[in-house]
Amino acid sequence: MAMIEVSEDGVRRAAGGEVFAQAKEWADKVSGLRAGGPVISATVDGVPVSARMLPDGIAGECRCPADGLCAHAAAAVLAWVRTWTAADEPDLIEVMRVQDPVGLDYSAWPVFRAE
Numbered sequence: 729m730a731m732i733e734v735s736e737d738g739v740r741r742a743a744g745g746e747v748f749a750q751a752k753e754w755a756d757k758v759s760g761l762r763a764g765g766p767v768i769s770a771t772v773d774g775v776p777v778s779a780r781m782l783p784d785g786i787a788g789e790c791r792c793p794a795d796g797l798c799a800h801a802a803a804a805v806l807a808w809v810r811t812w813t814a815a816d817e818p819d820l821i822e823v824m825r826v827q828d829p830v831g832l833d834y835s836a837w838p839v840f841r842a843e
Contacts, residue, residue, distance in 0.1 A: 734781060734805070734808075734809060734812075735809060736806065736809055736810075739751065739786070739802055739805050739806050739809065742785050742786045742797055742802070743786075743797050743799070743802040744797075747794075747796075747797060747798065747799045747802055748799075748802060750799035750802075750803075751799045751800075751802035751803040751805075751806050752803075752806065753803075754772050754773055754799060754800065754803035755803045755806045755807045755810065756807075757772055757773040757803070758770045758771070758772050758803055758804055758807035759771050761804065761807055761808055761811070763808055763812075766780055766781040766782070767779070767780050767781075768780075768781075768804050768805055768808045769804070770804040770807065770808075772800040772801075772803045772804055773800070775790060775791060775792065775800050776790075776791070777789065777790040777798075777800045777801045777803075777804050778790075778801070778804075779797075779801040779802075779804055779805045785797075786801070786802075786805060788800070788801025788802065788804075788805075789801065
């Protein structure tokens, strides 16, 4: 079963060491943090970003030239992980159930673990 762990360790694995190190530095420069369903959006050090939680990872969108998940998007996810509440969890899981065409069982996901 495909799985994503939305935790600091999950962001580290998705982003890689160098990107995660930069994201940690920028996590305190995140403003306008919003989460709706599987999407987290924010402004990181003046750069608008969004990150989508996927069953097999995190997809980030940003204006920077980085390939793959950039430090801006990783910082937004990291800031969200550090500020989430238990009330956020059902929304993400429900959206993933609705959007998932193969009907994976998301009930056992280790989602939203802050470290």
